[in-house]
Amino acid sequence: xxxxxxxxxxxxxxxxxxxxxxxxxxxxxxxxxxxxxxxxxxxxxxxxxxxxxxxxxxxxxxxxxxxxxxxxxxxxxxxxxxxxxxxxxxxxxxxxxxxxxxxxxxxxxxxxxxxxxxxxxxxxxxxxxxxxxxxxxxxxxxxxxxxxxxxxxxxxxxxxxxxxxxxxxxxxxxxxxxxxxxxxxxxxxxxxxxxxxxxxxxxxxxxxxxxxxxxxxxxxxxxxxxxxxxxxxxxxxxxxxxxxxxxxxxxxxxxxxxxxxxxxxxxxxxxxxxxxxxxxxxxxxx
Numbered sequence: 001x002x003x004x005x006x007x008x009x010x011x012x013x014x015x016x017x018x019x020x021x022x023x024x025x026x027x028x029x030x031x032x033x034x035x036x037x038x039x040x041x042x043x044x045x046x047x048x049x050x051x052x053x054x055x056x057x058x059x060x061x062x063x064x065x066x067x068x069x070x071x072x073x074x075x076x077x078x079x080x081x082x083x084x085x086x087x088x089x090x091x092x093x094x095x096x097x098x099x100x101x102x103x104x105x106x107x108x109x110x111x112x113x114x115x116x117x118x119x120x121x122x123x124x125x126x127x128x129x130x131x132x133x134x135x136x137x138x139x140x141x142x143x144x145x146x147x148x149x150x151x152x153x154x155x156x157x158x159x160x161x162x163x164x165x166x167x168x169x170x171x172x173x174x175x176x177x178x179x180x181x182x183x184x185x186x187x188x189x190x191x192x193x194x195x196x197x198x199x200x201x202x203x204x205x206x207x208x209x210x211x212x213x214x215x216x217x218x219x220x221x222x223x224x225x226x227x228x229x230x231x232x233x234x235x236x237x238x239x240x241x242x243x244x245x246x247x248x249x250x251x252x253x254x255x256x257x258x259x260x261x262x263x264x265x266x267x268x269x270x271x272x273x274x275x276x277x278x279x280x281x282x283x284x285x286x
Contacts, residue, residue, distance in 0.1 A: 045069070045254035052250045065251070072255040075242070081235040086263075088150070088223075088234060089216040092157045096212045097205060100163030105193050107164065108171035109179065119168070126161045138225060152226035153234070157216060163208050170204040171197060210271045214264055235260045 039059070044052055045068055047061040072078075106112075107119045137156055138147075146152045174197065182192050198205065220236040227233050239260055242253040 041254045041257055044250055045258055047251055049249065049251050068251045068255040069259070072242075072252040072259065075252060076238045076256075077230060078235070078238065078256070078259060080231060081233060081238045084232060085217055085234045088153050089213050091154050092216040093209055093212045095154070095158035096160050096163055097208055099158055100160050100208065101167050101198065101201075101205065102193070103164040104167035104171050105197055108168045109176075109192075109197070110189070122161050123165055126165070134222070134225070141226065147226055148228045148232060150232070153223055153232070157219075157222070160212070163212065166208060167201065167204055170201055174200055206271055210267065213267055217264055 043059050043061060046064045046066065047058070047068075048063075048065055051058060051061060103122075107115060141147055141152045141156070144151075146155075178196050178200075179192050182196055187195070218236055219234070220240070223234045224237050224240075227237065239253070239256050242249055242256055
């Protein structure tokens with residue numbers, strides 16, 4: 001190898017290294033920008049009310065007011081809100097993953113008249129804003145007598161065009177040889193779905209589970225509309241009670257926000273491996 005070729009190779013390696021360094025710097029800055037609001041929320045939750053808007057701002061409050069957390073917990077019935085949010089989020093997540101996987105299996109693996117047109121029509125519902133369908137769905141639930149019940153909180157959220165689309169794309173990337181072998185052995189369609197499709201789709205199912213749980217846990221507008229009694233309100237709705245018409249107790253509001261966000265952080269940390277794997281596999285196979 002000539003000296004010129006060696007220098008060209010070194011310059012190319014240097015450019016690649018600089019690109020990597022630049023990418024890492026950008027990602028680090030982006031990550032810091034995402035963490036700063038959370039750190040400020042934690043800092044505010046530990047301050048006295050008069051120290052929230054002091055200038056220059058204090059990142060480390062002195063003194064640290066740990067009493068804000070029990071005050072926030074006792075200000076509204078957070079225990080009841082936790083029970084409601086856990087029940088609603090878990091039920092919606094299970095129902096949405098189940099219905100989405102069934103529909104995705106039908107659209108990806110079964111052949112029936114009008115399958116593609118039906119899928120495109122179902123996919124088209126993703127272009128309709130939720131605010132447009134909110135009032136008709138509310139009127140329908142009122143006629144059914146489901147307002148201010150768990151049915152109104154759970155059943156409308158158990159079906160997802162996005163979840164069906166995502167799982168369908170993943171199911172279509174799976175090899176069909178195992179299904180053919182299962183059919184030869186006499187396995188039913190539902191048996192193929194439960195014994196072959198679902199075990200091979202754990203990353204995609206885990207990704208949809210995380211997205212659905214987080215969305216259901218943090219849902220605010222729909223629970224606010226369909227619930228009237230405090231016994232059925234979820235955590236985001238209860239959290240809004242800290243904001244008054246004229247004043248807002250920012251320290252208790254931030255403390256309550258930490259209480260509400262804690263399960264979401266735990267779920268994401270525990271499921272991050274499947275979440276990242278699902279994105280990676282989807283990017284490769286898509």
